[in-house]
Amino acid sequence: MPEGIQVKVRTEGSAVNGTVEKKAIDKEALRQKYMEERNKRLRPDGNAQYVRIEDQLSHYLDDPYVEFKERAPKSDHVTVAFIGGGYAGLVTGARLAEQGVTDVRIIEKGGDFGGTWYWNRYPGAMCDTASFIYMPLLEETGHMPTEKYAHAPEILEHCRRIGNQYGLYDNALFHTQVKTLRWDGEARVWRITTDRGDDFTAQFVAMGTGPLHVPKLPGVPGIEDFKGHSFHTSRWDYDYTGGDENGAPLSKLADKRVALIGTGATAVQCIPHLASACRTFYVCQRTPSSVDVRDNVKTDPDWFREMATPGWQQRWMENFTLNQTGGDAQEDLVQDGWTDLSRRIRSKINELPEADRGNPLKMLEAYEDSDFEKMEEIRDRIDSVVEDGETAYRLKAWYRQLCKRPCFHDEYLDAFNEPSTVLLDTDGKGVERITEKGVVVGGREYEVDCIIYGTGFEVGTELAHRAGFETVGRDGITLTDYWKDGMRTKHGINVHGFPNAFWVQPTQGANLISNIPHNIVESGMTIAMMIRHALDGGYQTVEVTEDAEDAWLELLKTGPGMMLGSPDCTPGYYNNEGQPIPEAAKMNVGYPAGATAYFRYIKAWRESGDFEGIEFA
Numbered sequence: 001m002p003e004g005i006q007v008k009v010r011t012e013g014s015a016v017n018g019t020v021e022k023k024a025i026d027k028e029a030l031r032q033k034y035m036e037e038r039n040k041r042l043r044p045d046g047n048a049q050y051v052r053i054e055d056q057l058s059h060y061l062d063d064p065y066v067e068f069k070e071r072a073p074k075s076d077h078v079t080v081a082f083i084g085g086g087y088a089g090l091v092t093g094a095r096l097a098e099q100g101v102t103d104v105r106i107i108e109k110g111g112d113f114g115g116t117w118y119w120n121r122y123p124g125a126m127c128d129t130a131s132f133i134y135m136p137l138l139e140e141t142g143h144m145p146t147e148k149y150a151h152a153p154e155i156l157e158h159c160r161r162i163g164n165q166y167g168l169y170d171n172a173l174f175h176t177q178v179k180t181l182r183w184d185g186e187a188r189v190w191r192i193t194t195d196r197g198d199d200f201t202a203q204f205v206a207m208g209t210g211p212l213h214v215p216k217l218p219g220v221p222g223i224e225d226f227k228g229h230s231f232h233t234s235r236w237d238y239d240y241t242g243g244d245e246n247g248a249p250l251s252k253l254a255d256k257r258v259a260l261i262g263t264g265a266t267a268v269q270c271i272p273h274l275a276s277a278c279r280t281f282y283v284c285q286r287t288p289s290s291v292d293v294r295d296n297v298k299t300d301p302d303w304f305r306e307m308a309t310p311g312w313q314q315r316w317m318e319n320f321t322l323n324q325t326g327g328d329a330q331e332d333l334v335q336d337g338w339t340d341l342s343r344r345i346r347s348k349i350n351e352l353p354e355a356d357r358g359n360p361l362k363m364l365e366a367y368e369d370s371d372f373e374k375m376e377e378i379r380d381r382i383d384s385v386v387e388d389g390e391t392a393y394r395l396k397a398w399y400r401q402l403c404k405r406p407c408f409h410d411e412y413l414d415a416f417n418e419p420s421t422v423l424l425d426t427d428g429k430g431v432e433r434i435t436e437k438g439v440v441v442g443g444r445e446y447e448v449d450c451i452i453y454g455t456g457f458e459v460g461t462e463l464a465h466r467a468g469f470e471t472v473g474r475d476g477i478t479l480t481d482y483w484k485d486g487m488r489t490k491h492g493i494n495v496h497g498f499p500n501a502f503w504v505q506p507t508q509g510a511n512l513i514s515n516i517p518h519n520i521v522e523s524g525m526t527i528a529m530m531i532r533h534a535l536d537g538g539y540q541t542v543e544v545t546e547d548a549e550d551a552w553l554e555l556l557k558t559g560p561g562m563m564l565g566s567p568d569c570t571p572g573y574y575n576n577e578g579q580p581i582p583e584a585a586k587m588n589v590g591y592p593a594g595a596t597a598y599f600r601y602i603k604a605w606r607e608s609g610d611f612e613g614i615e616f617a
């Protein structure tokens with residue numbers, strides 16, 4: 001098929017039925033195919049292929065959900081200021097409240113709590129790890145997720161539930177962005193200014209700005225020329241599409257030609273809703289996602305009551321982490337696509353002769369065999385669902401499952417059987433340009449009324465830009481300068497030279513990417529206990545020593561390094577878009593013994609009360 005030609009989905013014909021027989025796998029042929037597809041997608045501009053949303057494009061950042069309200073600027077003092085009102089801020093705020101620290105101010109650029117779940121209200125949005133481990137503080141709030149994979153409105157409501165239960169709304173500042181964050185060494189406080197005229201101080205600051213909150217657009221020529229309607233999926237325009245975030249049909253698209261650019265995790269979830277709503281729906285695909293079965297089900301209340309004994313959520317999180325990272329768990333409580341691959345790998349390794357189980361080459365071969373088998377099943381599933389053979393072929397992902405964020409969905413593939421759906425496969429090149437009237441793929445212009453950008457969020461950009469402000473520590477040193485040669489922390493939480501400051505994120509800690517909230521829960525508790533200890537002891541400053549920070553970094557260097565997104569993977573945000581990993585990013589790693597070992601370690605570290613490596617002064 002010529003490169004970039006449209007693939008029209010046909011409704012005639014029937015799907016392939018029956019079970020897929022286990023077949024022999026030509027491993028060398030697959031390796032070659034994976035490399036061919038990777039090489040098609042390599043671009044010398046790497047992350048620079050995306051454009052920042054600013055100037056003429058700044059309207060893509062407007063908040064369509066909550067009305068902006070004027071308020072008087074703050075010029076007071078708080079015990080703790082937390083930047084970011086997503087899970088990180090909510091969980092840390094809750095843990096502080098449990099420690100009796102209630103003078104907490106959360107600063108959030110959105111109009112309410114929720115973070116990612118405040119912005120992502122596109123149709124079909126849901127979590128992609130099980131609700132029971134993804135939604136934090138379920139046991140504390142008494143909430144039972146209605147589904148194994150909860151939809152966005154329920155997750156957003158849970159964020160509000162946490163905010164209300166722990167009194168976090170009382171002092172919160174919404175629709176507010178920090179401009180400067182500077183340590184005042186003489187007064188031993190942090191001074192914070194915002195875009196709302198606020199100028200206040202805090203004894204402690206913590207930050208959970210997250211890696212996925214600054215939307216990005218593709219740097220397609222002509223993106224500013226389009227005269228029709230357009231928006232980013234993180235600012236879904238229901239006034240234009242009709243419907244709502246609760247799943248009502250997108251009733252205003254029946255006479256519209258719509259193009260969606262992007263086929264990542266967001267697109268996988270919203271495509272089924274668009275496919276059934278539009279007159280013509282163009283899916284612009286550069287790289288197919290790997291889409292496995294989700295098997296979402298409603299929660300049985302009787303089962304939940306019996307299961308939810310004290311400490312149940314912590315057990316579930318730990319069990320998932322142990323299973324998904326290759327541990328020796330005796331049971332799999334979650335049983336999903338994330339743990340399936342690990343179960344397969346363990347099974348392959350157990351099949352090895354005893355003498356080979358310590359051989360790294362044999363272990364890697366077992367891993368590769370497991371991955372090949374899993375990906376072949378995922379590709380075969382496409383043939384069994386998608387009726388048009390050429391479309392099915394173009395939807396197949398030719399890379400290892402963990403080269404890109406794995407996706408799971410039960411209706412995605414069926415969307416390509418809708419008569420209105422047209423797959424515009426670009427054979428790895430992406431949309432060529434955007435005109436006043438539409439998109440150009442394969443040298444042909446496709447006129448559309450609306451372009452929706454499902455192109456995700458900035459990852460790997462300069463820290464200060466992504467956060468929206470610079471952090472200035474002792475003696476005027478900026479965090480950007482301190483980390484210019486690579487991230488430097490202890491536990492991913494404390495940074496030398498930045499007293500009374502804490503970060504909530506996974507890197508240089510557990511670095512568990514599959515279920516980020518587990519990292520947040522552990523970091524939030526650790527920070528709350530350090531702040532409580534400082535207040536009880538009358539200490540003015542809390543800071544990791546230089547020696548302790550150095551020792552932690554040396555420990556991290558003994559590990560396997562970056563595990564995801566190896567250079568031979570297809571380009572994506574896991575591997576710096578296929579470009580060499582910058583030296584400064586090579587310390588974006590986790591605890592050498594793995595996530596489960598880290599969580600056990602950090603629990604013992606904080607509960608000892610010694611807080612080894614941290615100086616309280």
